[in-house]
Amino acid sequence: MTQAPSSNAPGFIVPEPTARPGEAPDFSGLNLNPTSPVERPEPGCEASQTYPLANTLIRVLGDDNVASGPWDPKLSPKTLREGLHIMLKTQIYDSRMLKLQRQGKMSFYMKSRGEEAIAAGAGMALEFEDMLFPSYRQQGLLFARGRDMVDMMCHCLSNAKDNLKGRQLPVHYTWAEGNFFSISGNLGTQFPQAVGWAMASAARGDNTVTASWIGDGTTAEGDFHGACTLASVYQAPVILNVVNNQWAISSFAGIAGGQNATFASRGIGYGLATLRVDGNDFLAVYAATKWAAERGRAGLGATLIETVTYRADAHSTSDDPSRYRPREEAAAWPLGDPIERLKDHLITLGEWDEARHEALQEALSKEVLASYKKAESFGTLREGPLSPTPSMFEDVYAEQPWHIRRQRQDLGV
């Protein structure tokens, strides 16, 4: 990271991204060192051995579409294809849901375009029993764990089959059977909760690790610090992921302090093992997650992982990114498209081809469409049916207390 420009003029600094709308994208300051291979210490190493890794970038897939280096997880073609499948499914699902939101079928949506490798890679590297505390941009974890797409859509439609009874905004999934915690609308709150969950697992000795995800912007919240502090003090088996997709709605990563140090390097101050990973490289994400999981499972404590990526689309259905960054920025992102990269790797390996890719895309599109048809048959937010109205008075407490019962009666339901 380069030090932000300093000056003798009076005034404090307000960091600026390298390019605003109308200007040429410029990622030269990010130090993405795409070629040099990065050492891989053993997962059982001292945390301090990982500190050089906080300022480099773990990559496996090179520009030649070949996997190499000490971090290569050496996955079978089958596993690689599974990863591609999950990412593609995420992407196609996201696009369809966005369209449906635009048609008024749901109130809100958030895509993870450009970041599909992060959820897919981690989701596959972890065991099903490992607990997940995601943010709203890791829907790929659900696909990695095989959640029923219709159920996911029913949630987003807030319909009668929504497993959250219409109580949450779309995309704010919960799936206890899949060891997937509840996504909060409040940024960062899940990070220290994940450490608490991991501590309970450690106390029980159940041999699971817990993983959580927040964004670059969210690192600024106090809860980020609370999580790192707890993770350091109690050496909990937890993986704390910072998804640095360069933007927090309209604020670039520098507004969270990302211009002066990498987010990975935050871990150094806590004595946490620390990795900085090419987030658009499915294999690198997979390998780093495996490393951290192995460390955690061995009772050696927590790892902070920064995955460097780019939010290729809008923050959500509520903003227009062309108002705050160049339209061309996504295309100029030096780490490429995670899906294309894995696809090209498989093709280079001779394990995939354009025709199979197109067929998969088509199959997934069909699956998504069919799922949507089925989900819609259970209702939409606008047309109903919704979960029964009296259900809105349930689950505030284990049992409905008198005052809430009265309120329900007041509403006449």
Next chain:
Amino acid sequence: MTQAPSSNAPGFIVPEPTARPGEAPDFSGLNLNPTSPVERPEPGCEASQTYPLANTLIRVLGDDNVASGPWDPKLSPKTLREGLHIMLKTQIYDSRMLKLQRQGKMSFYMKSRGEEAIAAGAGMALEFEDMLFPSYRQQGLLFARGRDMVDMMCHCLSNAKDNLKGRQLPVHYTWAEGNFFSISGNLGTQFPQAVGWAMASAARGDNTVTASWIGDGTTAEGDFHGACTLASVYQAPVILNVVNNQWAISSFAGIAGGQNATFASRGIGYGLATLRVDGNDFLAVYAATKWAAERGRAGLGATLIETVTYRADAHSTSDDPSRYRPREEAAAWPLGDPIERLKDHLITLGEWDEARHEALQEALSKEVLASYKKAESFGTLREGPLSPTPSMFEDVYAEQPWHIRRQRQDLGV
């Protein structure tokens, strides 16, 4: 710092200090490298040049009582004697106040025994116009700035002359004329406020820096992270001091994560300039503060300073430290007593002697006693007079609103 012991046994780690009551003190894990000299980069350097300093210890006064090395601020004997004066005054003031608290003259007291160099060194290194946001353990700053001792005591006695009208606990001083902010009972809240103050100074271009202090335990609070984030993002002219006195009431620094990394190294993750200083070395504290102030005044941003020291007495009048740490720990502290060290340095220089020291002690004891007599003449908490009772309804708002006026009337005052 050494990595805390790790294990394969189920369960999370709960860090333990090296010694509990009845055990022998052991500071071997702290890496205090008392002899090797530490490089001094220019205050205008890149922040990253300071990172090696986060894991060493800046010292000026050696075990031979001689000042040496690149950090030697080369102070005149007069300035050194002033430093000694301030520290001694702090110590004598503290002891007297503690006694008086035990006699019921005030409700509460907190000493800074063992840490006198931190407030004295910084207080002297800063300009009077520089703003101070202290915690409750830097009363020496007030002496460095020449605050009237009687006024300080009137505050601690909560009497009719208390400049805070009896509204705050003893030791929670405010002194606007001395550019000394209000000490809060809530830990850490002043840290991000100090950054805001510094930003306003920078915006105005008034050429001041702002300094704030918190304890090792308090680094765990979210506000520590908020302050570091703001300081990094806006490159505010602020000095963020962490006084690592090894204990937070009964919790050792490891419960704040201090066993796995130095507190200074927290700064690395934010890209802040970072120094780790022998807090019992008046000259080192002075030099480090000057360095950071020069950096801030030049518009080059914030510095995080960890001062390593030892809380030689109880946390406050409410606890008994022999219940949670060895009685001998203070005496075993490897960095010595800050007052003795500066005294011995002056003696070595031929600028001080035992007789003058005793005379100074006596003079200060007299000053403290005389001041107390005078302060007591304005009342004590128990005997009164206090600030007039109606004053308790003032200053909630700029003007007393109707409901508070009514409440005052209700009380019949």
Next chain:
Amino acid sequence: MSDIKKMTMIQAINSALDVLLERDERVCSFGEDAGYFGGVFGCTQGLQEKYGKQRVFDAPINEAAIVAMAIGMAANGMRPIAEIQFADYIFPGFDQIVSELSRLRYRTAGQFTAPLVLRTPCGGGIYGGQTHSMSPEAFFTHIPGIVVAMPSNPYDAKGMLIAASESDDPVLIFEPKRLYNGPFDGDPHKPALSWSAHPKGEVPTGHYSVPLGKAEIVQEGNAITIVTYGTMVHVALESAKMAGIDAEVIDLRTLVPYDMETIAKSVGKTGRCVVVHEAPRTSGFGAELMAQIQEECFYALEAPIKRVTGWDTPYPHAHEWAYFPGQERLIRAMTETLEA
């Protein structure tokens, strides 16, 4: 005198900030996405360009740090106006508000003060789900030392924001986001209304202020007093009209310190009262109003004071309109109070 223009509440807030930034160099404005982008609702749009980055800027996503930074700046002579992106997200900053902001003047006996403004959009009716719909004003009314206000229209929004920034007290302004682009009478099935047809959508372009601590009787009446604020002012007016009830409707505007004189006079006249807010019922601000009204107007009251409020549950996304205290519930409460 300055011109009058038709403005939405967003435009009126933007105009207030513009006027304040122009007139007083101590004023600055910041928040998450509130610099270059101009805020997720656009309230600070165009202001960074006009006044520069030292005056209008983005803040990191840390509401505690935002409040603390504002406190430090205000204590050091500035007049910061900070935006909290949604009222639902103010809670990480709650400690800085309760323990620091509200007590600074008191604990320093006036040596330091923090005259700043926190603005934050609140309330439901926009399908925001439980984390973009809260009306958390009651929490803040229990904090001595801060002024709490909520405007119900563009004219007041601008005038109160100017008054807040010029006040020497810290002021917290909740902006009902359902009203940002138009008034809302409680019926989600009607086409959206616009402020341009509303008299309070006519806003002077220049400087003026609406005093804090003063309620407004938005409709005189003799049968019953409705005490409310924010979005519910419009719902109350429409409900009374629909039911043909001769209601006196009071828009409280400032919650602390509240204008008890106006309330007591009205209840003294009508003898009946309904208190209305969108926030949950238990320990909502309505409770404070009812407690005080019954203390002061006990002998004038001909029926128990009723409250119409949000339910004691989180705001349920899909059941938005079963949660929102709408016309039907208001009419029923008024009718029952009249018949009691």
Next chain:
Amino acid sequence: MSDIKKMTMIQAINSALDVLLERDERVCSFGEDAGYFGGVFGCTQGLQEKYGKQRVFDAPINEAAIVAMAIGMAANGMRPIAEIQFADYIFPGFDQIVSELSRLRYRTAGQFTAPLVLRTPCGGGIYGGQTHSMSPEAFFTHIPGIVVAMPSNPYDAKGMLIAASESDDPVLIFEPKRLYNGPFDGDPHKPALSWSAHPKGEVPTGHYSVPLGKAEIVQEGNAITIVTYGTMVHVALESAKMAGIDAEVIDLRTLVPYDMETIAKSVGKTGRCVVVHEAPRTSGFGAELMAQIQEECFYALEAPIKRVTGWDTPYPHAHEWAYFPGQERLIRAMTETLEA
């Protein structure tokens, strides 16, 4: 049946924790200084030694992290009991309580829950100044999804803590620290009393529980109803005695959900009511009680409900006893209510 022992409130809380840790391996207890040292008030003393560091341990000074850690543990099958060192310091954790703890069951439709207990000493009367004296319970009563309680004696403190830990809801228990070592009747000039002479200082050493949501009529009477909780229960009893007033004194014990049935029955009988708490007046929990009582008991009321509370200022260190709502103020309020 277990033995009965004389206990202070601290000993009773310690005994509750001991019983819980012994009976249920899911229970753990942590907080600042609450491990090795046993808490700054000693409530967790001896427990780390007895149950080990995985069950009873120190936490970093970050109240948000403490609450969040407890949530994560509780969601993962444990029954954490976390101590917040002073109620004044709970606010950094407020967001985790409002936005997370209270809503977890609701927003997950019951898939995840966080059955945990937060214990925290509150209240004044110990010369703690504005940052060791707060009674912030009202804030928490406005958060749907958590149970809020405050015991007034050792017997209840133990029984309610056990009930809280065994409850499937998150429970926040405020412990009036003025009562930790003895009852307090409001007169600071009297020698300190001890629990050993008080019937509620007799505490079974084993397991029992005091149900949440149930008030206790601590004194029957016919002239007036005093609704209160915590320290003020003792002040109310003494004040009524001093003034010779035939007061019915209700110790609410649980604030949410509160026992309206007991209150309404009493007010229906007496026709007069005074609500008493130590917290500031505006939007204090008394407001909620008064609002509800006037709604339900309007026709039985012969005088306005009065409230006796702390003032709307921070707790002023030197003027502790001018702030504390003592006997004189209670007697005046009762007398005025009786004469109204």
